[in-house]
Amino acid sequence: MLFPTIEFGIFFLVVFTAGWAARGTPEIRKLFLLGASYFFYGWWDWRFLGLLFVSTLINYLAGRALARSERPGFRKFIVGAAVVSGLAVLGFFKYYGFFLTSLSALLETAGLARDLPFMQVILPVGISFFTFQGISYVVDVYRGHVPAERSLTNVMLYISFFPQLVAGPIVRAADFLPQLHRPANLTRAHIGVGVVLILSGLLKKMVVANYLATELVDPVFFDPAAVGALDLLVGVYGYAIQIYCDFSGYSDIAIGIAALLGYRFLENFDQPYRAASLQDFWRRWHISLSTWLRDYLYVPLGGNRHGEAKTYRNLFLTMFLGGIWHGAAWTFVFWGAFHGTMLAVERYARRQIEFFAPAVTAPGGIISALGNGAQHLVGIVWTFHLVCFAWIFFRADSFATAGSYLAGFARWGEASQYVTPFVVGLIAVAMLFQFTPRHLGRWLARGVQHFPSPVLGLLLGGGIWLIWAIAPEGVAPFIYFQF
DSSP states (O other), X not given: OOTTSHHHHXXXXXXXXXXXXXXXXXXXXXXXXXXXXXXXXXXXXXXXXXXHHHHHHHHHHHHHHHHHOOOHHHHHHHHHHHHHHXXXXXXXXXXXXXHHHHHHHHXXXXXXXXXXXXXXXXOOTTHHHHHHHHHHXXXXXXXXXXXXXXXXXXXXXXXXXXXXXXXXXXXXXXXXXXXXXXXXXXXXXXXXXXXXXXXXXXXXXXXXXXXXXXXXXXXXXXXGGGSXXXXXXXXXXXXXXXXXXXXXXXXXXXXXXXXXXXXXXXXXXXXXXXXXXXXXXXXXXXXXXXXXXXXXXIHHHTTTSSOHHHHHHHHHHHHHHHHHHHOSSHXXXXXXXXXXXXXXXXXXXXXXXXXXXXXXXXXXXXXXXXXXXXXXXXXXXXHHHHHHHHHHHHHSSSHHHHHHHHHGGGOTTSOOSSOOHHHHHXXXXXXXXGGSOTTHHHHHHHHHXXXXXXXHHHHHHHHHHHHHHHSOSSOOOOGXXXX
């Protein structure tokens, strides 16, 4: 059930109306929202409702066991068992086919071909997101960051809440569970945030992302050898904007829907293409995942606490595993390894500059000659193009396609087939919004929240109708559904 569809519109109107009608009975309201969330997930494939429930139940029982025990050894066993069980289920559904295909190719190369037990495994939509939320809940209970939740209903609603269930953002228990212990209240601030974010998310997805996909990105990546260098260059810029608008658009809609139901999610994107370093980029891109990887992988590996060499190792491993999380393909492995390597290189370079700072920043030195503003601009341009280079492997369906794409940059003499004023304008406007005041959305939300209720309704309904009218036909699935 995609957000920008009539089916979801009807579903949400029912949930919104009935949910607020039941606000006087909080437990009934939570049960209703839980049922609506399971209905939402089951609309895709009801057979995986059991998987969602069992995954949640394991994490709930692990939390209760941790609350009852103070024995360090037993507590470590409980948290380890819960994490391993979650990762095992995720690994089977997401990587079973990839592992056997890679093993079969390796054995064939070595002259040891064997018949392996292949079978078709359907990847449950959103499994990465609800698995990571369950793991974060158990680990946070173990660390003492949140108390173990007594109510199974609360834990089930936390993990399955439909706005963020299938494509994030990854919500932390410490942020969401306390909201379930307070009476739900639809404030003017909630309404303002909801209206602005839903409209901005739909605009990003239905207009910018979908047009760039159909008019530029999909045909260019389908056969890179058939187009020239200009199409390829603008194509990867287009994909950078498409994936940003597609995913941040989903996050905006999810956060806006949650706000209209009385709940607050943290922001998931913060103008990532204005970042002047890869480290800054990952503070701004898919914030809920990057902070998850930091808190539950990078820090347990040792973070930056055990010397520079191990810090570089931890940066690489974190992003390498982050690449594997994104998809069961070697192109995703390369994407993660590239980001991990460049983060380590960037940190090393920064350390060297700090060490030699008196020489390079003195009058006449390289850095001083650039000036602070120019340094920052160079950092933004450099970072954006590093990210775009990696996006080629993220988007390509194979290394052969990625290699063909890169080889095409030598064909500057060929005429463009897909670079039009329209797609260039979309890319330029989208990039311009990366450099608007950071809190523009909040300012707009504060402005509209004071409108009379009928005006707010007309604004939301009219905005949705206008976006629908100017968007291309059809509703493409969100890119991150595949993860």
